[in-house]
Amino acid sequence: MAIGWYPGHMHKARKDITQALNKVDAVIELVDARLPHSSENPLLNKLIGGKPRLRVLNKADLADPAVSILWQQYFRTGNINNLLMHKDDTHALKQILAKVIAGHELPVSRASRIMIVGIPNVGKSTLINLLADRKIAKVGNEPAVTKARQEIRLTDDMVLLDTPGILWPKLEDQQAAYRLAASGAIRNTAIELADIGMWTVAFLRQRYPAVIPQRYDLDEDEGTEDFRILEAIGRRRGCLVRGGVDLHKAAEVLLNDLRAGKLGLISLETPEDIPPPAPVTTADE
Template identity: 40%
Template sequence: MDIQWYPGHMVKTKKMIKQHIKLVDVVLELVDARAPLSTHLPDIDSLVGSKDVITVLNKADLADKGVTESWIKFFKEQGFQAVAVDALRKSGFKRLFSLIESAKKKTILAPKRCMIIGIPNVGKSSLINQMARRKSAKTGDKPGVTRSKMWLKVSDRLELLDTPGILWPKFDDKAVGIKLALLGSIKEELLDLQQLAVILIKYLSIYYPDRLKLRYDVDASIPPMKVLEKIAQSRGFLQSGGTYDIERSVKTLLNEFRQGKLGPLSLEKPEEKEGFWAGISNQDIV
């Protein structure tokens, strides 16, 4: 499964970021705490120049807590400022505001200005709404909700600039594209959802087998298609003629994973060079 998605508005977004970067003091790069490296923009340095960058691991409530702590330590060892937050429950915001406050002021404007960037569906608008304590930015669980820049005043001392989600022209690592698809950052119309669900089941059966058992009452050792059949059977997903509605099982599994209903779990660990994702990058495991 080779996934690529780079619509035209993302090119415009990159140009807009470069045009407005001189107006801000600090950049908040949102990544998904379940896959911080795969959701990190590889060309961020060319976009923000010398501006201070704070890496915000959003959706921390959906990620494996121990793995997230390892990521925070990893980023700090690499010289990056990083903080894990849960935008829905407002966890980690005290630390986030502290990092923003300590960032160097590089504009002559009175309030400190932050630009928020990240890939689609990583939770930028939800973060802004919590920081501003209001419901202003549009939110959604599909990529492409925010399509233009938007300034928002948080206080007399802080303003935020929201930007549309951006990706990069080509995923050199096949596993990165698959992880982004699993997290909902790629348009579903471009995906083979059944293949995606099979990959997720294989991953869970290795690293989080108990989650499949707890949620769907299935043995993680059985083949992925059998897992999907068991989900259809237990949920009553039947087509005319009594056959299992596998498509509905697929969508249920992916949606419940994205919503955290399988419990907190992570898709990658720091400096993980071997294992499942290395295999998927080098061969078709589906």
């Protein structure tokens, strides 16, 4: 998504999604399996009220499988049904969705109407096309061109809306913003690309220390500071400007590799990274 998020955008997105949600019976919430907490929208709970909800951890093919297991356990204790989505496993998706819906009282005279919601770039259009078994929604950057509405029949009892609900990303949390930026979910943020590259170097050195030296063939003596490492990556890849390394380009190289899965299966956060919810404070006696 080549747009920044400003309060005006968020306000409109909130109005749009509130209206859209009024017309549906249940919601499939898409989050990115590499950063399931940072890619969720904290207000969704409030927005969907008591409606049935299935949380799908998408792009699992890029995530660290060991970390994905931790996330599945984490969400299970939170009582939200979740599914780790591997690229084309629509069968599992429909089955668990039917189960989630069966636990609620919904209109029996017609099929339940389901909507896919999630932040930009999380894979909503891709999933709609997959479930429809044809190309309905545009994938990638272009804004959706809404043609005649089509109903996508999932089962006798469930239809999917062909237009997803767009949620705004969690940008007020600095760590979440870095993870989202590194994953490619948000572009053109206030954060400099070189900064995102530096954050990514620091993150990888801490969590996946073998990855950078292997991929970029770095020696032990490249230095210990993150920006030295980013510089070394740039040098290896010919990202040079007069007087040194172009850190912006070096960051681009690293981030493109990360997003394309060329650094291996990497998750950008684990349940342990999530701060516990603030305690509910009551007035002192």
